[in-house]
Amino acid sequence: MALEGDGIPLLSAGFDDDDVHQLAAAKLQVFSQRYTRNRRLVVGALLHCGPSTIAEILNHDHALAQSSTYRSLVVLEEAGVVHRIVTTDDHARFELTEEITGHHHHHLVCRGCGAITDVSLPSDVERQLDQALAEAARRHRFTTDHHRVDLVGLCENCVDR
Amino acid sequence: MALEGDGIPLLSAGFDDDDVHQLAAAKLQVFSQRYTRNRRLVVGALLHCGPSTIAEILNHDHALAQSSTYRSLVVLEEAGVVHRIVTTDDHARFELTEEITGHHHHHLVCRGCGAITDVSLPSDVERQLDQALAEAARRHRFTTDHHRVDLVGLCENCVDR
């Protein structure tokens, strides 16, 4: 199983690729959607490559057609299997949702190469932040879906170029 | 002067529109760029409307041509006068930078109408978050430009529709 840089498993112990696929299938079923070969390939690519652009997904699996991949991602997003990551502004990136991976995390967004690295914060910081954000939302009568904490900058490879 | 919902002035006391324009002109001058009528109009629109899309800027000032506005925003962004906000995925949004407004803040991003509301967090939360993020970046040898903390959800107007 893939391990994250912090030593935190991307998936909790016992979660393997099959579990992810089963969970994805179950989530699609709720929306009366089939877990087809293409959709499985897309999930497989994300499982294998982490946060990826469409181009990276297509490149990882030449069996996938571009338009179908876009359509698969729409369905997978609606079902809560994948999540669209907003980065700087070029290509869209997708990753498996926390509901699938069971792992809350944030992103280091490289403005050089666009790469995204997952990081997690100490749980006490996360908790305090959640409270402060909830309070801010309440003040503005804002209904929160999720929060987004990103660091924008340059990754190790791009910084010395 | 425009006041923020939290009762925190968007600009520190004594800052008025003229100060913003002077500061913008100074920042452009560093890059040998002129603070022209168009660029002033764009800054004026952002000053008046807050985080805005190109369409909103054009709508606010019918004297502005679309292509010129795009070009103005590129120059203003390079000079550190405006900042591109990445939201869900439709149109780009722009706001005046914190260097101009002197006010660190975060965003409530409405996935219904795309509206962006500025909020600020208690300084102790902000400080603790900064430390945790700096530590995460260090672990990954990541060079941070800035952090981004957003709440994604539905604004007051969009929630009951």
Added chain:
DNA sequence: TTTACTGCAAAGGGTTTGCAACATG
């Protein structure tokens, strides 16, 4: 008066969609 900026219109490029063929339950 030189250099940078503007505006129109056309091109670019990631994403979406129409439609006929296909596969899955």
Added chain:
DNA sequence: CATGTTGCAAACCCTTTGCAGTAAA
């Protein structure tokens, strides 16, 4: 078999760019 899914190619739409005319230092 009926319905949902796929793939090709064309359409979309926000954004960028070429170029001739204009304004700013």
